[in-house]
Amino acid sequence: MNVVEASGLGKRYGRTWALRECTLEIPAGRVAALVGPNGAGKSTLLNLSVGLTAPSAGAVTVLGGRRAGSPAALDGIAFVAQDTPLYKNLTVSDMIYLTRALNRRFDQPYARTRLDELGIPLKRKAGKLSGGQQAQLALTLALARHPRLLVLDEPVAMLDPVARHDFMATVLAAAADDGVSVLLSSHVLTELERVADYLVLLSLGQVRLAGKVGDLLAAHGQASLEELALTYLRETTPEVTR
């Protein structure tokens, strides 16, 4: 099964194509990294996959042929958007209540235990939590839904190194122990090195490279994912820098 399948997918904002002719199959059971410079179309592809945006061209299906944004798709996908939007004036326990009410499945004991472990007080307002705690709260709420696919848009961009490490550890544990497929976007290449086993390289709104990390490294004779990405991005987009 493919968790994301796109064919000829495109999204246009006004006259600019944020994503063009994207044809892609991301298999289940992977931690897939969507890599590319800012403005490459990463968020657009993720928003299309979770149904927040309607395609201008082509089609995208998720979880084995379900239309993106359909009830069956929403049921199986948990999305943590960029900057982890939460209701800032609601408490942590209100956020748990909301997420539980809005979904068919919600593992309340898991959410409580996890937040307790992280030292996030249930009565604190979400807006009063630190950036790392907000990200962990959003991730915990997403995982408590028992999704089959976890989609993360730039999850660690705003976090300090410790929070970044903790966040990724939680994601990897979910992937390893529970078989959750993960699709995450990032422009922090070093962070992806440890976690991703599938790579999709985007630049200027087009897919440049996609495949298992091991296969890609072997095929291109590169030692690390970071080198591979940088080399490839330099070739296609001269302006990209670390």
Added chain:
Amino acid sequence: MTALTRPARPNSAGDAALRPVPWRRMAGVSWRQHRIALAGAAVLLGALAVWLWIMGTPLHHAYAAAIACHPASSAACQGSIANFNQSVENHFMGSKGTGGVLLQVVPALIGAFVGAPVLARELETGTFRYAWTQGFGRWRWALAKLVALALVLAAATAAFGALVSWYYQPYLGTGNPALGLNENSPFGDLFSLREVTFPAWTVASFATAALAGMLIRRVVPAIVATLAAYAGLAFATAGLLREHYLTPLVTSSVSPPGTAWIISQWSTLDGRFAFAGNPPTSIFNQLGPCLAAGNGKPLAGGFPQQLAQCLAQHGYTQWTSYQPASRLWPFQWIEGGWLLALSALLIAATIWLVHRRAA
């Protein structure tokens, strides 16, 4: 740090028969997200209700005393009648009263402050990316939220409208001209503050605010736009539309009922149209002696009725088109009906925009 292992995911075989998340769950969600706005509306309505109650109770007592008094011509009764009429004067009541005008903004404010954040806040803060990717589904989320909030607002404001009706009862009253109690038309500015129209205007304001929030995507500009649109609609309705709900009655009586809403007046001479409204100066001058003669003994209806009688003496027939007070409830339901239809349309448009919106 150790990551907690989660229990195994439930069997996904049930996916084929995917049942949607129950609608009723949105009640608690809507309450948690909008309790501050709802509490604000409740405090505003509650404070106004207490005020109406405090002001209205002595007025009802004065009215009851005035109409129960026998014989009406006795000095004591005249005193209590004068007392009641004075109470009415002292209160803000009547279509020109400042309080009545102030109450007009209440439906607009409640609707705008509760309705605008529903979508605008989500779009402003980015939380729509959370709300619309949950299993509930986004058009269902919008429908459940808007309908639940509209129903709560309608119930609360209908109760408040009933209190307003109670408060104005002695004023609109049974009007008892024989006792010298004032008669007034129920179609004044108060018309939009009754049991049917108050909730209907509130819900219309709410629906306008929700749509404005979806289109403008910012809370404060959406509130401002709503208040502007509401003011335009309210003035147009009161000034142009309302009088046409039903064809007015026409009478040539010199004294149309005191509770009637006069739409227009015109006079004919020998079956031909003479003039509309008040007589032109040339005719006024002809009436001079007649009007002067009546000065010593004013009629119950005051100058307008005296003028009508003098016109009649000179062969003019004065026609009056009016809406009788008995049409209050048909008019209430007509106005409530089209406002609710408009609200339903606005809410449907909002949901459609949520459904197809491309972020």
